[in-house]
Amino acid sequence: MKEKDYGVTIAKSAGFCPGVKKAIDKVLELESSGKKPIFTLGPLIHNNQVIATLEEKGITSIGHPSEVEGKEGVLVIRAHGITPEFQREVESCGKEVIDATCPLVKHVHNNISKYAGEGYTTVIVGDAGHAEVIGLLGYTQGRGYVVADESEVLALPDFDKVNIVAQTTQKEAAFYKLAELIKQKAKEAVVSNTICEPTKQRQSETIEYAKNADFVIVVGGKNSANTARLAKLCGELAPKVLHVETEADLEGHDLKTPKKIFITAGASTPNWLIDRISGAVKNARMGAMGHLANFLYKMWAFIINSSLYTAFAALGLTYVCMKLQGVLFHVPLLVLSWLFVFSLTVINRGVSKTGQTEKRLPITIGVIAGAAALVIAFTLGFEIFIATAVFLGAGVLYPFRYMFKIKKFTSLPATKDLFTALGWSFVCAYLPAQSLDMPFTNANYLVIFYAVLLVFVRSVILGIGAAHKDIMIGKESFYKAFGLKVTRVAIIAIIAAVVGVLITLLIMGWKVKLVTMLLLGNIYIIFIAAYYYLQRKPRNIMEETLVDGQFLVLAALCFLARFI
The missing domain is CATH 1.10.600 (Farnesyl Diphosphate Synthase)
Known part of the structure; x- marks a missing residue:
């Protein structure tokens, strides 16, 4: 369902993806069972507001198990996954370990492992240094490359056999474009479209509505790669795009003049945050339609x-x-x-x-x-x-x-x-x-x-x-x-x-x-x-x-x- 109030359309696909929901549910289940403290190996997801909420519940992020050596607690593997070597190290540290890796990321791990075992070199279309990509590289048996654009593809060596995969939140059109170039460098190539289905749906809906919008607001963490990619996609389609984390980021921007505003969000953005931002946008636009309506709405919201x-x-x-x-x-x-x-x-x-x-x-x-x-x-x-x-x-x-x-x-x-x-x-x-x-x-x-x-x-x-x-x-x-x-x-x-x-x-x-x-x-x-x-x-x-x-x-x- 999408909302079309006051010229504002909210994406149906906006909000947590299934993998993020599963990760959140796992740590909340641990918290509710009284197993505290809970330590996630890196931020569970890339959203500062959600991380702050988790910290209020005693769920904190660490970089390595050694940081909590000698302390009680449960270790949780983040939604983005980790390398198999790091996972073995984590599991041998003597603490209870819960794996909250997104099942769709696990699917990519299995894909890479299968072809790497058959002698294929892996080329990952994604963002080098991103937590998910670091984890994926760990399954390539030391034969892995990461590319983000054509110049990086041209710098690749030639291959006998190559398996081309994608970071799960990549733009599908860009992935296929680079895959075609990579295939030219190999005698044998397998193209594994590992972009997750929720990402495809999110991108498809974004393309449909962003191209007809005067102003697109993309909600999500500034440290979220998939949100940044979504904002970039919107920038190719709409005359004005704004990437925001909270409603405070809306200050100074004209929300009344645009006839059509489209709001979408990254996979790690909670719906309650989208609600707050869409509410702020609608309140600003209601002001243009009449102070009385705006006042009555705010009073009812307060009640x-x-x-x-x-x-x-x-x-x-x-x-x-x-x-x-x-x-x-x-x-x-x-x-x-x-x-x-x-x-x-x-x-x-x-x-x-x-x-x-x-x-x-x-x-x-x-x-x-x-x-x-x-x-x-x-x-x-x-x-x-x-x-x-x-x-x-x-x-x-x-x-x-x-x-x-x-x-x-x-x-x-x-x-x-x-x-x-x-x-x-x-x-x-x-x-x-x-x-x-x-x-x-x-x-x-x-x-x-x-x-x-x-x-x-x-x-x-x-x-x-x-x-x-x-x-x-x-x-x-x-x-x-x-x-x-x-x-x-x-x-x-x-x-x-x-x-x-x-x-x-x-x-x-x-x-x-x-x-x-x-x-x-x-x-x-x-x-x-x-x-x-x-x-x-x-x-x-x-x-x-x-x-x-x-x-x-x-x-x-x-x-x-x-x-x-």
């Missing part, structure tokens, strides 16, 4: 990003559960649910931010909101206060769970989605009945189960969006733990269970009008699930607006049920 909207969604679910349980309208309960969810959401999001300054403010605000929630809980009774404190404390400690090194707990998949569902259902469904000393009936238990199901599917769906935006999450997310197919089946099953709970309440004759309205509300929930089934890369605030909006829709239906 979403500050977790205020999520807190109101929890308040809406509390209202629904109160009505289903027959609890009279009770303002302190509604405020408590708002503060509880706001506190935990802000703290968890704050912890995941990079940089101490970015962390400090949201965590402080979250702690204040949590303290206010405890004050309200205390006014509702000592038992309510203790239970709220336990759930709130568990939520605050969740981001630091791996520090406790409880292996069975830290390795449990989908913990984030499960804990979110339990926390919300406690404050939104359990407390309304418990705080007023109501005797628990089957209907109460069904309502609590109903809340657990709704929040669990909400968390799972948002996890899909987070993964698509390349946010650093591990197997604590259901989607990352079980994959897209299982997640889709699970979502369908949960929605069916939600319907089942409501039908059970109808059969019991429990608040028939209200339950009927909530059954209608499932149409919206099914719409959200279908949206995420089809939408592979949601990129903006609309995602959270739609998903958390289900609770506000259900609350509105509950209110309308009064007039039926």
Whole structure:
């Protein structure tokens, strides 16, 4: 999917390639299992923002195992791969070694090894000195050359047998052009197009859209060879090209005048960074279309990003559960649910931010909101206060769970989605009945189960969006733990269970009008699930607006049920 808002088109192929995703997932899995510290042999990928995020999680880059001799930790081979000699050295250093080499780079290793074993000289079309190319040369059995242009091809000696391969991120047209020249220097030549398929797709899409754009913005690390190559390709097609790492690089450039802006990115650029830059571009262009629209967009983005909207969604679910349980309208309960969810959401999001300054403010605000929630809980009774404190404390400690090194707990998949569902259902469904000393009936238990199901599917769906935006999450997310197919089946099953709970309440004759309205509300929930089934890369605030909006829709239906 590509976006065409405000004359801005975002490449479908932009974002992490599969090899980078696999490497990131491997180190996050290690981190989530409590195996720290983690050392990557060189930067895991070529993106400074991602590397900074990994460092926040205790994943740091070193040049050689000797730098951490005598220390505990796990060594990770970077996505670009290393030479077989270096790999043997690494594996003999006495530490646990995890190979995060991109599978497509491994394919090139195998190709070179096969032909080198048959006496072929290898010529690599690529960038000499690049980490991937250094690794490839290690498989040539000492008979390898690297060329980047025609002059370097002309300097090659003649060969009896030559195998011509490409660095996986090379420009395909350039590779074939040089391959034809290299073939003229050999009696026998094999051309192995080892450019990876994601790179081919990225280049094809870039050519299609860059040639019709007035301005192309290429997002990615300045130290990323494939991003630099992508920018060079765009420079041959568009009148103006800008290579940026962050939105700060946009300053001083005219973003309003160009009619068509095309945004693409290198293979090591996360979607969340592309989102930020595309958002900055759109904001600048909205300014040209009207200050009011720009102001309203920024206000809505603030409400979403500050977790205020999520807190109101929890308040809406509390209202629904109160009505289903027959609890009279009770303002302190509604405020408590708002503060509880706001506190935990802000703290968890704050912890995941990079940089101490970015962390400090949201965590402080979250702690204040949590303290206010405890004050309200205390006014509702000592038992309510203790239970709220336990759930709130568990939520605050969740981001630091791996520090406790409880292996069975830290390795449990989908913990984030499960804990979110339990926390919300406690404050939104359990407390309304418990705080007023109501005797628990089957209907109460069904309502609590109903809340657990709704929040669990909400968390799972948002996890899909987070993964698509390349946010650093591990197997604590259901989607990352079980994959897209299982997640889709699970979502369908949960929605069916939600319907089942409501039908059970109808059969019991429990608040028939209200339950009927909530059954209608499932149409919206099914719409959200279908949206995420089809939408592979949601990129903006609309995602959270739609998903958390289900609770506000259900609350509105509950209110309308009064007039039926």
